[in-house]
């Protein structure tokens with residue numbers, strides 16, 4: 290049964306702030322129709338029928354709009370919802386929102402529309418989280434996977450595991466409560482069922498690493514002495530002149546990050562050239578400290594030196610900092626020298642020599658980090674719940690193997706069920722709930 294909870298009426302701008310073709314203001318709650326009635330040129334809106342008219346503040350026309358009315362429970366939030374599609378100028382959208390607020394709605398909080406959809410049982414929690422993933426997806430691949438969760442793939446799998454555990458638990462409890470009529474289940478049967486459940490959990494968790502990579506992407510830092518061409522390479526890989534390039538050593542003084550979508554999300558990081566002499570001032574010193582940190586946190590380091598000068602003692606000092614990390618050593622400015630030593634990877638950001646090979650090398654490393662066929666994507670919260678559930682199941686399994694009292698086994702099974710229920714949101718605390726929806730944007 291769907292229990293629709295009563296809330297106040299909320300409103301927000303649902304489209305990005307800025308100038309665009311269309312702006313959307315969304316209103317949700319029991320007063321939605323009453324509010325639109327006060328500010329719209331037409332009345333008696335029909336559910337599911339688009340209406341064309343004017344938003345008015347008394348005599349003043351604010352904009353010509355399309356209205357999409359949805360009646361509870363057939364809406365995104367499960368409540369009465371009105372969507373106002375107006376012209377996309379930032380001030381038009383704001384004026385309409387202000388009018389809606391003046392007439393009885395309250396400004397929505399982050400993720401409040403989706404939170405209501407969850408509380409009204411339009412979505413389970415794993416689907417609600419998929420909404421946030423979809424909005425924030427850095428790559429098209431991740432967006433596609435999030436869309437799968439939105440349609441409930443993870444939720445379904447969790448429910449399947451829940452049913453497996455629940456069925457065994459019911460048999461155990463029946464045996465305990467009605468010992469005269471129901472025989473307690475055989476231990477071999479319990480062991481078999483528990484192993485099956487643990488296998489299913491393992492399968493979902495085996496995708497955790499690649500989902501984390503898909504979610505966060507891999508970090509690639511470009512590191513080396515000043516003036517070796519780090520920012521030039523950064524710009525070439527991004528295909529835009531993002532970082533300032535000059536022939537002055539010490540041009541880049543801060544860490545610059547940009548995202549690339551090469552199927553895997555890549556965060557490319559340009560750093561300040563590392564050097565140690567008296568010329569450096571406080572700003573550069575801090576920049577260099579950041580460079581070292583970035584190199585430390587990176588999944589892959591592109592280490593650059595000047596091909597014309599060869600690898601100097603100063604280069605080696607920096608190389609020693611990163612040599613234990615996943616790295617590619619690059620002799621840049623290859624156009625300035627005829628030298629072509631074996632085992633040296635020559636690159637030129639000017640002539641683009643070696644650039645395709647470098648891109649392939651980067652992609653190869655990136656793919657090695659992610660597994661192609663990721664069936665399930667999960668976030669840290671879900672992984673944490675699954676790990677705890679697995680822990681309880683392993684305890685149940687060990688107990689079954691030594692023929693422990695089934696009454697005791699049932700306690701671990703019950704806690705395993707609770708962890709699964711946390712994933713879909715059947716049992717959830719306000720704190721967890723607020724934490725999840727805080728990651729949304731206003732209007733979603």
Ligand SMILES: Nc1nc2c(ncn2[C@@H]2O[C@H](COP(=O)(O)OP(=O)(O)OP(=O)(O)O)[C@@H](O)[C@H]2O)c(=O)[nH]1
Pocket residue numbers: 514515516517518519520521522533534535536537538539540541542560561562563621622623624625636637638639640
């Ligand atoms: N000939 C040649 N010049 C290059 C190449 N790559 C970069 N340069 C030049 O080298 C100079 C320094 O380039 P940057 O990209 O600013 O070097 P950087 O490593 O970012 O330097 P810092 O930010 O000071 O650490 C600029 O004048 C670039 O035009 C290359 O492949 N060949």
Ligand SMILES: [Mg+2]
Pocket residue numbers: 519520521532533540541560561562
């Ligand atoms: Mg630079």
